[in-house]
Amino acid sequence: MRGALSEIGGEPIAVTGAGRTDAGVHASAQVAHFETSVERPNRRGCAAQTRWLPKEIAVQWATPVPGDFHAALLRALASYRYVLYSHPVRPALFAGRTGWFHLQLDLEGMREAADFLVGEHDFSSFRPRSARRRPRCGSCKRRDTCKRRVFPLDFTANAFLHHHGAQYRRCLVYVGKGKRPPQWIPS
Numbered sequence: 001m002r003g004a005l006s007e008i009g010g011e012p013i014a015v016t017g018a019g020r021t022d023a024g025v026h027a028s029a030q031v032a033h034f035e036t037s038v039e040r041p042n043r044r045g046c047a048a049q050t051r052w053l054p055k056e057i058a059v060q061w062a063t064p065v066p067g068d069f070h071a072a073l074l075r076a077l078a079s080y081r082y083v084l085y086s087h088p089v090r091p092a093l094f095a096g097r098t099g100w101f102h103l104q105l106d107l108e109g110m111r112e113a114a115d116f117l118v119g120e121h122d123f124s125s126f127r128p129r130s131a132r133r134r135p136r137c138g139s140c141k142r143r144d145t146c147k148r149r150v151f152p153l154d155f156t157a158n159a160f161l162h163h164h165g166a167q168y169r170r171c172l173v174y175v176g177k178g179k180r181p182p183q184w185i186p187s
Contacts, residue, residue, distance in 0.1 A: 016070065017072070018072060079154065080154070082153040082155075083097070084152075086103070113184075
């Protein structure tokens, strides 16, 4: 984004984001801020910024902010949604955007396991050094669509470790395929 803004403004522009996402994770409602001497109508600025960005990124809105605004201090909670597709045949249209498991999963076991993730815990087992995080909610649903099973896995926390959401997903799938009981999660 820095390159796009610098190209539009004709000056070097530093961009600060509200948080980061792991590689391969798609963010929505990501907030960033920057300072520039260039003034443009918000609508024109969004279109111009998006033109110079990779196809995976689009600026939805822009607005002037007070001088003491800082995007990195904005994020109080972060939410992740992982979509898991449970079907014998891998998804073609959602390749790279959806997890896939070829066998039927135990939704109730996964829901019970997700409940164990809520609250403050030391997630050292997910990372070599100690790190305490406080997930506020974890849910596992199922949507039956055209005889396909789609599982949105939603997680919200005060912060996430690197690949933390993916680790949640792996643990829930382990429970869902019957390799471990839901009570395994706390251990």
